[in-house]
Amino acid sequence: MIRSLYFENSVSRETLLKLTKYHEFLIENNKKMSLISKKTEKIAVKRHYEDCAQLIKYIDKTDKTILDVGTGAGLPGIILEIIKNDHDMSFSTHLVDKSPKKGKFLEKANSFLDLDLKIHNCDVNSMNKKDFTTLISRAFKPMRSFLETISNAQLKFKKIIMMKGENFMDEFIEAKKYFEINCDIHQSMTNPGSKLFVIKGVNKL
Ligand SMILES: C[S@@+](CC[C@H](N)C(=O)[O-])C[C@H]1O[C@@H](n2cnc3c(N)ncnc32)[C@H](O)[C@@H]1O
Numbered sequence: 001m002i003r004s005l006y007f008e009n010s011v012s013r014e015t016l017l018k019l020t021k022y023h024e025f026l027i028e029n030n031k032k033m034s035l036i037s038k039k040t041e042k043i044a045v046k047r048h049y050e051d052c053a054q055l056i057k058y059i060d061k062t063d064k065t066i067l068d069v070g071t072g073a074g075l076p077g078i079i080l081e082i083i084k085n086d087h088d089m090s091f092s093t094h095l096v097d098k099s100p101k102k103g104k105f106l107e108k109a110n111s112f113l114d115l116d117l118k119i120h121n122c123d124v125n126s127m128n129k130k131d132f133t134t135l136i137s138r139a140f141k142p143m144r145s146f147l148e149t150i151s152n153a154q155l156k157f158k159k160i161i162m163m164k165g166e167n168f169m170d171e172f173i174e175a176k177k178y179f180e181i182n183c184d185i186h187q188s189m190t191n192p193g194s195k196l197f198v199i200k201g202v203n204k205l
Contacts, residue, residue, distance in 0.1 A: 002044045006053070009085040018047060018082050018113060025112055027075055028056050028110050035073035051163070051190040052076030052138065056087050058161050058186070058198050059134060063091045067132040067157075069150070071095040071161040074106055074117075074162070077136070081115055091134075095201030096127060101183040124153055138163040142198070143175040151204055159200055166193040179204055 002020045011019075025043055040047045051077050059066065059080070068077030074095060081093040095106055095117055103121030110117045120127060135157045140146060143162065150157075164171060168185075175181060183202035188194035 002045050002049070004050060006050050007045075007083075010053075011083050015083055015086050019079070022074075022078060022082065022109065022113055023049070025109060029073075029105055029108075033105065035102075035105065036075075046190055048075055049151050051188070052079040053083055053190045055161055055163070055196070056080060056083060056089070058196065059089060061089055062180050063089070063133040065092050065094060065132045066134045066136055067077060067094040067096060067127075067130075067155075069096055069135055069137045069146070071097050071106070072099075072139075074101055074109060076138050078106075078109060078115070078117065079135075080115075081117060082083065082113070092116070092118060094118040094132065096122065096124050098123040124149060124155075127153055127155060128153060129154045129156065133158050135160045136162075139165075143171040144178055147175055147179050147181075147202060151202075159198065160202070162197040163188070164197060164198065165191075168195045168197075174199075178205075 001016060002023050007016055007019060009091040015188045023044060026035055029035060036044060036048060055076050077093050077095045084091065096101060100121065103119065106119045107169055111117065135147060135150065183197050183199040187198040188196060
């Protein structure tokens with residue numbers, strides 16, 4: 001069983017078992033393909049799973065669909081899907097990644113973990129005009145190019161939750177030259193230098 005005070009205090013034993021199963025599946029597959037950096041395997045619980053789980057705070061109980069853009073190994077989407085019941089949430093989790101290898105991994109994870117993920121193994125640019133309550137992203141693209149991408153794809157959404165690392169302010173300043181952004185910025189729980197941007201409105205200038 002993975003060890004995490006955060007999860008032990010916030011989810012059921014059954015959910016902790018599923019997180020453990022995901023962890024073992026991820027580490028096994030990480031031998032054959034690059035899903036997470038090998039250097040972070042031993043600290044994956046905090047670095048990846050707790051980091052992703054903190055997003056649940058910014059998802060509303062009424063949210064119907066979330067889309068994880070550039071999900072890779074399913075981070076943060078799979079973690080949120082696994083823990084959502086413990087937070088009385090019932091959104092449906094969509095994942096998009098353009099890599100065929102990652103697509104196969106996600107399909108296998110979906111059936112191995114008995115989840116109900118909606119997997120889009122394609123370029124997000126081709127998801128033209130699709131409608132989601134909330135878009136989420138972690139380690140995908142700089143803020144400006146993320147906003148350009150979803151604007152070109154004409155994705156419809158009510159909110160975006162973006163996880164940003166230490167150069168968040170440079171990215172924000174650059175993005176604001178091209179977009180009017182109405183957002184709240186929250187401190188990351190797992191990394192003192194990182195922020196979570198909750199964007200409630202965005203318009204191209
Ligand atoms: C650095 S990984 C981040 C993965 C994950 N979100 C995480 O936090 O570990 C970025 C992922 O975005 C995917 N990606 C890049 N451009 C994309 C696009 N235009 N459409 C869909 N997926 C894309 C890549 O295949 C890759 O798996």
